[in-house]
Amino acid sequence: MVSSLLKSIDSAIPRPEYPRPDWQRADWLNLNGAWQFQFDTANEGRKGNWQDRTDFEETITVPFSWASPLSGIGRDEKGIGWYRRSLNWSPAEANSRLFLRFGAVDYACEIWINGVAAGSHRGGYGTFEFDITNVWNCGQDNVIVVRVEDFDGDDQARGKQGYGEIRGIWQPVWLEARPQAYVASAKFHTSMNGTVKVTAVIESALEDEAAHLHFHFGGTAVQHQLPLQLQAGRNEIETSFTVEEPQLWSPEHPHLYEGELLLTGEFGTDTISTYFGIREIGTAKLGERDYRWITLNGKPIYLNGTLDQSYHRTGYFTYPTDEEMHEDIYLMKRLGLNFVRIHIKPEEPRKLYWADRLGLLVMEDMPCFWGNPDETARAAYESEAAETIHRDYNHPSIIAWVMFNETWGLKTGSAATALTGGSQPSSFLPETQEWVRQQYRWAKQLDPTRIVEDHSPCNNDHVETDINTWHFYMNGYEQVRTHLNEVVSQTFAGSSYNYIGGNTQSDAPLMNSECGNVWGIDDGGAGDSDLAWHYRYMLNEFRRHDKLCGFVFTEFRDVTNEFNGYYRLDGTDKHFGYEAYVPDMTLRDLHTADFVVIDAPPCQTVNAGDTVSLKLLRSSYSDQYHGQTLYILWELWHDRLGTRITDGRGSFGVTWSDYGVSALPDLCLSMPMEDAAAVLALQLVDAKGNMITRNFTTFDVRSGEKDGQYSLDGGWLSIPVADYSDHSFNYEWKVLGGHKVNGGEAGKFVYEIVLPESDGEGVLSEIEIMFEASAKRMLARNREGAKIHQHGIEFMHGANANVEYNPNTYYMTDEEVQSSDVSVVINGITAGVFRLEDDPADSRGMLSWHYQATERKLEEGGSYGYLCKAAVPSRLLAKLNETRRFTLELQSGDGGLALYGRNAGRYPIDLLVRYR
Structure with missing residues (x-):
């Protein structure tokens, strides 16, 4: 087992x-920790x-970038840094070769x-090593000095380092001993x-040396050996x-399949603890379809994925x-993601x-450069891409480059x-397109076991690829629905x-990336705002389309300028509010x-008492329940x-068979006879009642009555929350x-209430x-006004969004x-x-989402409050x-006050006065 070889650390x-x-x-020394360091600003x-x-x-502190807080330096300086470390270490075997x-x-x-x-x-980004056998003094103090320069050259493969620069040494450093002949790679x-085919490289310092290559994996599952006659230098070996x-x-x-790969001979034994997983990733047509789906182990798989920037506040990209690496994978799996x-x-x-x-599929990107695609940049890129694919080839989790x-x-x-796109002339030149095609084909040749994508596009500019992906960032149901319909209809x-x-599509799988x-x-942009409402309907729209086989949601965690993660940057949960439905x-x-x-x-806005027919679809990318009767509750x-x-409630059985999307029986619903925020809650269960999935949709039911229609004893009066006579905020x-009014800091809203004249049937016995x-959380834009940040390329490098000034932030x-108290004073x-425990915003703010004035701006989207009920003291009722x-005052302390009217929040009411 790999874990059994972990040393005392x-x-x-x-x-x-x-x-x-x-x-x-097994014979290694970790060199992380304290090193001497010096900036070389004058390059002397x-x-x-x-x-x-x-x-x-x-x-x-190695291995943290000198720009990061955890390094102990914490200065983001381009340029040159020198590292120095003195130590005394000798390999366990005297005749070993030593590598840094x-x-x-x-x-x-x-x-x-x-x-x-x-x-x-x-x-x-690549891993590398040096044979230092001939310059290392065993049994004595040795000095390692490393000079690093990082000038953010246009030809450097930098990626999105702007969130936190990876300057200098930013991954672990270690010494490692090996025998005179060793396995360099497999x-x-x-x-x-x-069937497992193995291509190995053995490096030997010996000439014409007899050896054996052994494979011991999975207990007794794999016991294989291969006799060899090694020559000095590089030996390429194939076996199966x-x-x-x-x-x-x-x-x-x-x-x-965990175990050991051993190279044995008179030189000793090179033992590598490693593992492999048996799996095949591919694409295939199913049934009568003329397009492909992504398959794992010969079966279709729907890729529920997220974008991971792998950024941390203190270590940056380390x-x-x-x-914390384990936790990140767990946190993705916890959400039900598989990708x-x-x-x-x-x-x-x-x-x-x-x-x-833990079992998470991975699509791994190559880092980009930011200058022109000239020969220098291309050569640097090609070198790093080769290092990446060679290093990560054996990870079964990686399914795509x-x-x-x-x-x-x-x-x-x-x-x-x-960042230029849209109607601007493209500077993605034909010769560069051909270079992209070459890189795609080169990667396919180097690694035929995986999906390769030429590039992940936002400007409709694929060249040649195994998967046909695209990007979109949109807000609003109609925009998303129309866009997906267009993409699917034009994909063939x-x-x-x-x-x-002039390039055209093949039958490659269609996927959002x-x-x-x-x-x-x-x-x-959206600033920091609720994403839960949008996320649910977007995923419903994805699953409508049989041709679509996955998505990549941006993103796993918040970063410095994007607040759209499933989790915050520190890994804490966000509240999506679906359990309320x-x-x-x-x-x-x-x-x-x-x-x-x-x-x-x-x-949907519907009338009280309406009958509404809903279309349901079955979307299946697993054969777990095929042939069974499942039940929709x-x-x-x-x-x-x-x-x-x-x-209303009910259930019906459906025969669950075949992959893909198909129609289920329509569902007819009779709406309530009163004003209501109605919810259709849906569950899919198996014959034993085990839960498979849940979903919901909502309705704003309107009676058409001036003061609304509510099933309340007595009469009621509805006062728009904006109709206050005075305020002191x-x-x-x-x-x-x-339909929503806000008061920042301490103050009150004052309403003059006039009840309808009595019909002479008796005295008032109750007023509620x-x-x-x-509460009302004050943002900088609420005090000083919004400031729009026109983002350019610096945003792709992680520029701070300063979201408290963002006009869309809530x-x-x-x-x-942000808590507050509200007093009802009559x-x-x-x-x-x-x-009032908070100033919340998530999918529970149904009406605040439904009545957004425009899809491309957010006006306190998803915000909602708490239902408050106060009875008028009996000693006031006589008067x-x-x-x-009477005069009604709603008073708040420093936490402020937001009042939600008929078309805001989660309850379809204004300020409601019930009397009898």
């Missing part, structure tokens, strides 16, 4: 684990022989051992029938073996601990190990043209849609392989001012067409005040609550005090019985 140093659990040797180190210098002025290994260094580095040049490397090519009754790797069953796109960077090997072990993203680095001109073999330069509403908003519903219910689509808007319900009312404003309210229900007498008039 020193918890005093960062990242103490062996950096490559996919290729691990080489001339001054700093490799011999002993007085570097600072201390840096680097996980990754950005960008160009030179290494000296005891003042002697040991090698150099260029490229910010690539496992697996097939579903259990068969695993009987193979257990296939998948996200549901991530079985790994994970502070191995536990992640690692964005514009190769991922750290230990995180890929956790994807292998993405060679480029959104033509970044592919457009000729200034760096700003990297021979279509030029989504392609450039970036989506969300963070940039589908005017005036600087269907008991126990979570994001997982939107990511099931078997799903029931409600083919309807997220909310439904309930139409609404909240009658604090009481849950069921307006320092800040006051109205939104959502006047009902309203929906929340914090999604947050861990940091003619100077307090009738009730309510604690009110005579005058039928």
Whole structure:
């Protein structure tokens, strides 16, 4: 087992684990921790022989970028840095070869051992090593000096480092001992029938040496050996073996064949602890379809995915601990996701190990450069792409390589043209398109076991690819629905849609590779706002289309300028609020392989008592339930001012068979006879009642009555929340067409209430005040006015969005609550005090979403409050019985007050006064 070879680790140093659990040797020394460090701002180190210098002025913590807080330097300076480390270490075996290994260094580095040049490397993401056997003094102190320069050159493959620069050493460093002949690499090519083909490279310092290559995996599942006659230098070896009754790797069953690869001979034994997973990724046509789906182990798979920027506040692109890498994969799996796109960077090997072990499919991007695609940039890119594919070849989790993203680095001109799209003339030149085609074909030849994408496009400019993907960022149901209909209708073999330069589509699978509403908003993007409402209807729209086989949602965690993650940057949860519609519903219910689509808007305005027919669809990308009868349970319900009312319920069985999307029986619903925010809650269960998936849709039911129609005893009077006679807030404003009013900081809203004249049937026995309210979190834009940040290329490099000034920001229900108290005061007498726990916004703010004035701007979208009810004290009723008039004050403390009217929040009421 790989885990059994983990050494006792020193918890005093960062990242103490062996950096490559996919290729691990036992005799090694972790060099993470404190190194001497010196900036070389004048570039005088080489001339001054700093490799011999002993007085570097600072201390840096490796393996963290010198720009990051965890490095102890924390200065984002382009330029040159020197590292120095002194140590005494000897391999366990006296005749061993010794290697100095680097996980990754950005960008160009030179290494000296005891003042002697040991090698150099260029490229910010690849792993590399140097044989230092001849310059290392066993049993004595040795000095390692590393010079690194990082000037953010236009030809550097940088990716999206702007969130936090990976300057200098940014992945682990270690020493490793090997015998005189050792296995440099081995690539496992697996097939579903259990055949495993291996291509290995053995390096030997010996001439004409007899050896044996042994494979011991999965206990006794694999026992294979190959006799060899090694020559000095590089020896390329091919062999194969068969695993009987193979257990296939998948996200549901991530079985790994763990064990050892051994090279034995008179030189000793080279033992590598490693693993492989047996799985096949491909594409196939099913049934009568003329288009392909993505398949895993010969079966269709729907890819529920997310975009992962892999950014951390303190380590930037270096994970502070191995536990956090494990946690990231777990947090994705917890949501029901089976897929992640690692964005514009190769991922750290230990995180890929956790994807292998926990079962998460990975699409890995190559890092882009930001200048022109000239010969220098192309050569640098090609070198790093080769390093990435060779390093990560054996990870069963990786199913796809993405060679480029959104033509970044592919457009000729200034760096700003990297974002040019739409109607602007394309500078993605024909010769560059051909280079992209070459890179796609080169990657296919290097790794025929995986899907390869030429580039992940937002400008409809594929060249040649195994999957036909595209990006979109839109807000609003109609926009999303129309866009998806258009994409699907224009996707077919021979279509030029989504392609450039006269190239046309093949029958490649159609998949979305970036989506969300963070940039589908005017005036600087969505800022920090609710995404839950949008997410549910977007996934319903995806699952409507048989031709679509997956998506990549932007993104896994918030980053510095995008607040559209499933989680916040620190990994804490966001509240999506789906459980308020269907008991126990979570994001997982939107990511099931078997799903029931409600083919309807997220909310419809209907009349009280209407009969509404809803179209349902079955979407299946698993054969788990094929041939079985499953049951759809439904309930139409609404909240009658604090009481849950069921307006109808039922169930019916459906035969679940075949992959893809097909129609289910329509569902006819009778709407409530009163004003209501009605919910259709739907569940799909098996014959034993086990839950498979949940879904919902909503209705704003309107009676048409001036004061609304509510099932209340007595009479009622409805006062628009904006019809106050006075207020005393320092800040006051109205939104959502006047259906929501806000008071910032302490103050009160004052209403003059006049009840209808008595019909002479008796005295007033009760008056109750009902309203929906929340605290009011003041943002910088509420005090100073909004500031629109015109984002350019710097936003793709992680520029801070300063979202408190963003005109669309309204914090999604947050861990940091903003509470307030509201007092109901009638003619100077307090009738009730309510604690408003927060100023929330998520999918529960149904009416605040339904009545957004425009789809491309957010006006406190998804905001909602708490239902408050206060009875008028009995000692006031006698006076009110005579005058039928009173002054109502809604007073708040420093937490502010927001009042929600008929077309805002979650309850379809204005300020409601019930009397009898």
